[in-house]
Amino acid sequence: DTTVKQNPRYKLARVGKPVNLICSQTMNHDTMYWYQKKPNQAPKLLLFYYDKILNREADTFEKFQSSRPNNSFCSLYIGSAGLEYSAMYLCASSSGDWGCEQYFGPGTRLTVL
């Protein structure tokens, strides 16, 4: 099974409220990633876990949190959603191969009102 699952597929949130997105994979991959994708833009890496080590991008360091309680599961947490957080959030995983071959989930479309 090479499936990466994301829940929910669609999320509506109010400005200032928290948002929690879920991702899971059963491929025993050591690395899990979260990307933000806006229309007509490239997927932008937000953070990734290599095993239990969290790496966050410098320009999104304070905006996103994540947890990985076990190898299969990874969440993305926004403490206080703003309008600019409206986007597609893509989860991916990889194992070895220096992360060049990543398996992506279908994404969660977050709309902040």
Added chain:
Amino acid sequence: TQTVSQSDAHVTVFEGDSVELRCNYSYGGSIYLSWYIQHHGHGLQFLLKYYSGNPVVQGVNGFEAEFSKSDSSFHLRKASVHWSDSAVYFCAVRSANTGANTGKLTFGHGTILRVHP
């Protein structure tokens, strides 16, 4: 810092035509290059990658890509497209000079390929 440029936002062809989707990158060191496809409503799917060796690499569904160091390019090609190839195609680069647990993929903006029946 590595950058990726996909110069064509949209490409439209007819079924049976050949197609080339362009990707240029800028980075001074060794890199990994890859292509991903995203069908509407689905996640990105890995197509192929290059690091070293034969500059022409084969992927799934008849796709191939050719690396050119002199042109800093990694263009994707298919000899005869099918309507089901209609999708968004993303080129990505990764530095080979960092450890496996420290590097990241940098994606291009994507090229929308439309194949008319």
